[in-house]
Amino acid sequence: xxxxxxxxxxxxxxxxxxxxxxxxxxxxxxxxxxxxxxxxxxxxxxxxxxxxxxxxxxxxxxxxxxxxxxxxxxxxxxxxxxxxxxxxxxxxxxxxxxxxxxxxxxxxxxxxxxxxxxxxxxxxxxxxxxxxxxxxxxxxxxxxxxxxxxxxxxxxxxxxxxxxxxxxxxxxxxxxxxxxxxxxxxxxxxxxxxxxxxxxxxxxxxxxxxxxxxxxxxxxxxxxxxxxxxxxxxxxxxxxxxxxxxxxxxxxxxxxxxxxxxxxxxxxxxxxxxxxxxxxxxxxxxxxxxxxxxxxxxxxxxxxxxxxxxxxxxxxxxxxxxxxxxxxxxxxxxxxxxxxxxxxxxxxxxxxxxxxxxxxxxxxxxxxxxxxxxxxxxxxxxxxxxxxxxxxxxxxxxxxxxxxxxxxxxxxxxxxxxxxxxxxxxxxxxxxx
Amino acid sequence: xxxxxxxxxxxxxxxxxxxxxxxxxxxxxxxxxxxxxxxxxxxxxxxxxxxxxxxxxxxxxxxxxxxxxxxxxxxxxxxxxxxxxxxxxxxxxxxxxxxxxxxxxxxxxxxxxxxxxxxxxxxxxxxxxxxxxxxxxxxxxxxxxxxxxxxxxxxxxxxxxxxxxxxxxxxxxxxxxxxxxxxxxxxxxxxxxxxxxxxxxxxxxxxxxxxxxxxxxxxx
Numbered sequence: 154x155x156x157x158x159x160x161x162x163x164x165x166x167x168x169x170x171x172x173x174x175x176x177x178x179x180x181x182x183x184x185x186x187x188x189x190x191x192x193x194x195x196x197x198x199x200x201x202x203x204x205x206x207x208x209x210x211x212x213x214x215x216x217x218x219x220x221x222x223x224x225x226x227x228x229x230x231x232x233x234x235x236x237x238x239x240x241x242x243x244x245x246x247x248x249x250x251x252x253x254x255x256x257x258x259x260x261x262x263x264x265x266x267x268x269x270x271x272x273x274x275x276x277x278x279x280x281x282x283x284x285x286x287x288x289x290x291x292x293x294x295x296x297x298x299x300x301x302x303x304x305x306x307x308x309x310x311x312x313x314x315x316x317x318x319x320x321x322x323x324x325x326x327x328x329x330x331x332x333x334x335x336x337x338x339x340x341x342x343x344x345x346x347x348x349x350x351x352x353x354x355x356x357x358x359x360x361x362x363x364x365x366x367x368x369x370x371x372x373x374x375x376x377x378x379x380x381x382x383x384x385x386x387x388x389x390x391x392x393x394x395x396x397x398x399x400x401x402x403x404x405x406x407x408x409x410x411x412x413x414x415x416x417x418x419x420x421x422x423x424x425x426x427x428x429x430x431x432x433x434x435x436x437x438x439x440x441x442x443x444x445x446x447x448x449x450x451x452x453x454x455x456x457x458x459x460x461x462x463x464x465x466x467x468x469x470x471x472x473x474x475x476x477x478x479x480x481x482x483x484x485x486x487x488x489x490x491x492x493x494x495x496x497x498x499x500x501x502x503x504x505x506x507x508x509x510x511x512x513x514x515x516x517x518x519x520x521x522x523x524x525x526x527x528x529x530x531x532x533x534x535x536x537x538x539x540x541x542x543x544x545x546x547x548x549x550x551x552x553x554x555x556x557x558x559x560x561x562x563x564x565x566x567x568x569x570x571x572x573x574x575x576x577x578x579x580x581x582x583x584x585x586x
Numbered sequence: 587x588x589x590x591x592x593x594x595x596x597x598x599x600x601x602x603x604x605x606x607x608x609x610x611x612x613x614x615x616x617x618x619x620x621x622x623x624x625x626x627x628x629x630x631x632x633x634x635x636x637x638x639x640x641x642x643x644x645x646x647x648x649x650x651x652x653x654x655x656x657x658x659x660x661x662x663x664x665x666x667x668x669x670x671x672x673x674x675x676x677x678x679x680x681x682x683x684x685x686x687x688x689x690x691x692x693x694x695x696x697x698x699x700x701x702x703x704x705x706x707x708x709x710x711x712x713x714x715x716x717x718x719x720x721x722x723x724x725x726x727x728x729x730x731x732x733x734x735x736x737x738x739x740x741x742x743x744x745x746x747x748x749x750x751x752x753x754x755x756x757x758x759x760x761x762x763x764x765x766x767x768x769x770x771x772x773x774x775x776x777x778x779x780x781x782x783x784x785x786x787x788x789x790x791x792x793x794x795x796x797x798x799x800x801x802x803x804x805x806x
Contacts, residue, residue: 162626162634164591165619180619187622194629206654209632213651221668221700226682260699341701344647344771395603395614402621403597409625412657414597441663446671449680470680480675486719486758488799490663554664556719556758556799560673 154380158193159186178386181394185379188402192376195409197435205437207250214251220445221339228261228450229333230326232464239451240335240468241322243579244502244543245313248440252315254343258308259287259322260336271309272321278537282311284323304336310343317581319504319541320445326465335468338447371408372432377401438498438586441490445581448483451506452576471576475565479519479527483561483580490584491554498586499549501561504579505533507540511573515566518544523558525550530564533575542575591634593627593641594620628652628660646704646770655705655713656801662712668700668798674723687732687781688725688790695778698798704770712801718749718763718777721794723756728788730781736763736798737776752783756794765798 164187165180190201197203204212220243228240241259257271269289273282287307307322320340326333377397384394403414449470470482492498501520507513512535519530533544551557561580565573598617601607624642626634631651633640644650645659652660670684685694705713724730731752738744749762765775779793 162591162623162636164623164634164636165615167589167592169592169615169619180615184615184619184622187619187626191622191625191629194626204629204631206631209651210630210635212629213631213645213647213649213653215654215663216647216703217665218667218701218703221698223668223670223684223696223698225684225696336697337699339699339701344704392603392605392607395618396600398618399598399600399603402618402625405625406597406621409628409652409660410658411652411654411661439663441665444666444669446669448671467680467682470678472677473679474677476677478677480677481673482675482678482681483671484673484721484795485669485671486721486795486797487666487669488664488717488719488797488801490665558721558758558795562675563678 154382156189157182157185157379157381157384158189158199159183162187162190178384178388182381182384185384185394185398188398188405189379191409192401192405195405196433197437198373198433203435203437205249205439207248211250215248215439215441216251216342216344217248217442219245219247219255219340219442221337222444222446223337224335224447225337226335226468227332227466228326228335228468229331229466230328230464231331231466233328235325235327236464237323238326238465239321239578240324240465241320241338241447241579242451242504242506243320243445243447244317244504244581245320245340245445246317246442246502246581246583246585247313247315248442249315252313254310255313255340256308256310256343257320257338257340258306259338260304260306261324262332262334263303263305267325267327269307270323271311272323273311273313274319274321275314276317276536276543278539278541281314281318285309285311304334317502331466340445371404376404438493439584440586441492441584443487443489443582443584444485445579446483446485447579448577451578469576470578471574472563472565472571474571475567475569475573477564477566477568479562479564481560481562482577484558485582486556486558487582489551489553489555489557492584494551494553497548497550498584499551500583500585501528501546501549502581502583503533503544503546503561503577505542505544505575505577507542507575509574510540511575513542513573513575515573516575517564517566518546518562520546520549520559520561522549522551523560525552527562588638589641590636590638591623592616592620593623595624596620646706655703656711657706659706662705662801664799664801666797666799667702667716668698670696670796672794674794683792683794684796685779685793686790687779687793690781690784693778693780695776698775698777700773700798702768702770702773702800707770714766714768716765716768716798716800717761718759718765718796718798720759720796721756722751722753722759723792723794724753724788725790725792726788728784728786729754730788730791731783732791732793733780733782734759734763735778735780736765737778738766739774741776750782
């Protein structure tokens, strides 16, 4: 038998549904075929490329926020001389189909007439955004904490490409600017306005008494297929077809929207909430940014010393010896989505600098979620001949749809005193299947 | 608005499609044919390839299609929306806790500023709350207790939710604290940590990494 499934949406002209119109085989078959196509697009079944939210026709973009971090660190210049410093240098990850306008905001103490510049560099360390001064807000007091601190927000609206890239914020730090503070930063899509209620036609919140039965869930075991022979010209209008088609559409509706068909017998989405759609093995694996984290500035260290003696009051992160045991340099606690864990698509990108232009090939980086095995450690690679290096840790084990305590670690392949200087500046956590 | 193909969000009751039920063309065709097109629009993020205006309302982002921001715009994914970072590596320098509390009754507050992606605002919407997660580590041997409070948009004058922690090592704050009534767009919350007890020689508590996370719970 030939399975009914439209190759592309066919649809039914409005005239076919005018009052008293004949019930044609063509719209009934088309309806079954279009629903089968929708089902395949949602689930990836039958070798269909599923929607991955990379833009039409593969689904609306997700436009997840990329970062929002409280730092609250003194970054004052204690070197005794004016200098330009990268107070922020982080990797960021942009999903496929979501290249475009983004907004970066950095909250700092006022800086007089000194500009703050943004640079964006690609994975070859080529500039994709030339140094650009930010737009500074008026001074404001941080009201909620009653700390009496004065801050300004410096912001940029700029373009980001798809994939990994590096966002760097450079500030001229004057030698007498010893009390400068970096309060935090955030990176998100540049949105015109956030919507709220858009005239929703579907009640996605209630589940009440049922006027009809529904499929138990939208799963391969009970999703019904339709065949050409069931909807023949001059054939009977069979309840066998109409009732099954109706139920399939209702179940698919709940699967796609995450809501309940009004009046349905019960929520049918328990196994799909939070994106935990393990029922369908061919469903799209999504690229998904979790967050980017700044861990320190690019502030020169000529030799190992305590953070308070580095040039930016200790807003710097580096190992103080060549230790062969892994040591945590970035710790976070994060809620992870319900994505697959075997294999894991979770990655961690580390951006670091070799302040003395040392080779960093003997350093090792890994990531570990508390209670799970560590990811395979990797050695960093130099970025485009610069003094900047990167390490990409792949396949990080994580617990799906749960809180994960994620630590990123560093060690050296041989023990000894610190001779290969490295300072880590940023970490990006993301899913990239 | 013009439509070249039927679109509908109306479900049918079983009674309308069972044997011997009246075959009402408009009802059957509208629902059975129209809902397929409607779903195709939601999935593809366009007018399903038809040269007309489309029939689905725009999602909270102002775009067409489901964007996984919660029902009815797809099931919402869990993810953090605001973080602090802290590590206590033995051979790494430059790490500073989110807060350090050393005196019972001491309170430290930090401001969380974060962006919430647009979502359909309703009381039970999964994006309407952000749940706090955090780690606390007691200083020296003994037991330390702390409370975290997440204040509403009115700050100290408004309501708050809280969670407590008592630990002889490193432990995680529970699920009790959350930032309620989040709105699409920029949000600002005060998060306060208070040291509530010290015993057995403990001298304080370091507050480690923290985060606010969305869609931790299925329903609120």
